[in-house]
Amino acid sequence: MSTTRTQPAQAGGPAAGRPGGGPPAPGRAPVPRRSNLRNRLLRFDMRYMPYVMIAPFFLLFAAFGVFPLIFNAVVAFRHWRLDDPDLTGWAGMENFSRLIADEDFWNALYNTLGIFVLSTVPQLLIALVVAALLNRHLRGKTWWRVGILLPYVTPLTASTMVFSTIVSRDYGVANWVLGLLGIGGGDNPIDWRADKLHSWIAIATMVNWKWIGYNALLYLAAMQSIPRDVYEASAIDGAGPNRQLWQITVPMIRPVLLFTIVVSTIGGLQLFTEPMLFDLNSQSATGGPAGEWQTIAQLIYKVGWKDLNLGYAAAMAMALFVIVVVVTGINTLLTNRIGGGRR
């Protein structure tokens, strides 16, 4: 992460003895006044301009990114209702003790983790295979790469609504195709919204569809930076393409594997759009008639903006934050184990 810098070491100091900087050396004829002012301006520019240039990022990110996260913790310990502005004051641990006893929360956590497993594992494995295919010497290489990015640019709201119709019970194309294959069939079509397992599979499929191409490109980028001679050596040992993939390529791209696992975890545990719009009435935020697929992010929305209890919603968001940190930590450990983590 080190970079070369422009100026020789003179951090913050005047650019002594260089044109356009520094006070005139003693014993020399004073430079004309105008350029002196100019010099001073330029010095000021060199010293303080960098801070002016990075300030917008830090100020805006602090105001709308970091501060809300911190302030969220304050809200979580207070009474804060949208329908009762007069009800304020500290709630102490009330929101949290309520959360521990809240069946909806545990159900949402169960759903979130279930959908997360069903969507992350296949997603990354398939992405790995797709990346290995793209890593071959191909014709029309850009075309393939752009093709698998179609899901990445498609709005989630749009794709979720399409999937909603694809898996509809009576006239959905998914059940029709499955029926042709002898699964489900005409008289008892699969109801993808009836129970946990089916709705989880439907939602996980949407997540997989969205992110396989994106992750495949991340893996491909890492694969292309593996030196060729590593493969030459294994070829002498007579390793086929399959063994090469699992014994050379995968271990060599471990940093990116870890990166995608972390990003998928942070994103997957905050799943919101898919479960919201999978509901036949997308504004109910219940995640199915009995919360079959309600995720935590969805429950936070429901508690905060349907039940109007922002204090409680903030407590849930804090809980989710902790869950994200814990699961990310576990996944990092697991990945290092699997990769024979001796670092």
Add this chain to the structure above:
Amino acid sequence: MGRAPQDTRGSVWTYLLLSLIVLFSAFPLYWMFVIATSTDEALAKLPPAVVPGNQFFINLNEVFTMQDVYFAASLINSAIVSSVVTFSVLFFCSLAGFAFAKLRFPGSNALMMVVVLTLTVPQQLGIVALYIVMGKLGWNGTLLAVIAPGLVTAFGVFYMRQFVVGAVPDELIESGRMDGATTMRMYWSLVLPAIRPALAVLGLLTFVMTWNDFQWPLITLNGSDYPTSMVAISDLASGNYVIYRRVLAGAFVATVPLLVLLGIGGRQIVRGIMEGAVKA
């Protein structure tokens, strides 16, 4: 056999499997169009209609004339939000990226570390407090509330810094200083021209993400007269009886701009994702 994968020619199987994955990627988009162009009758029979109908403009007209959805306005709102956010991200992040890459100032390393650390901050989890902040500012329900949190991104600063390091030679800055150019002057006339490709990449990625954002706009714009197109789509899909040909006609219209962007800038989007990866 045995050579590096990138020197091995793709076999028939390689092309077949890749075709399958591209078909799988494209199918929902095709299906969206099929439903968006069909009649209710065509959608309520088995086997399902597999080719587009001829009702697209009828369906679309219903979307545009629906009460309380403001679909036409929502497209304009999305365009405004995405353009402002994209422009702002490009400007502020390239400015900060240039400073971190080429300027020497006390604390620059520590501050850059802060940027890298904020890359993983799950901003969405502050959404409750963000709503309260916007409420205090009186911005909830307006496009300002949607725009403000997107004005800068840590990824943007990170990406720009990486690019400036490689694209702008130190000698260039050095000679600029010699000529007595101010830092901003150098930003305008030396740095910006040199990082044009990176601006295109970051701009495309930012525009796509902003256009598609749903959770925060839904929360802050709920029930207002200024929905973004994503919120409008969810409005079309709410209620006890959803007319899918309408929803998907609207969704299709909101998807077209992104497909156009992918068509024009696909190469850049691919590059952006891959470059971000190698450096992650």
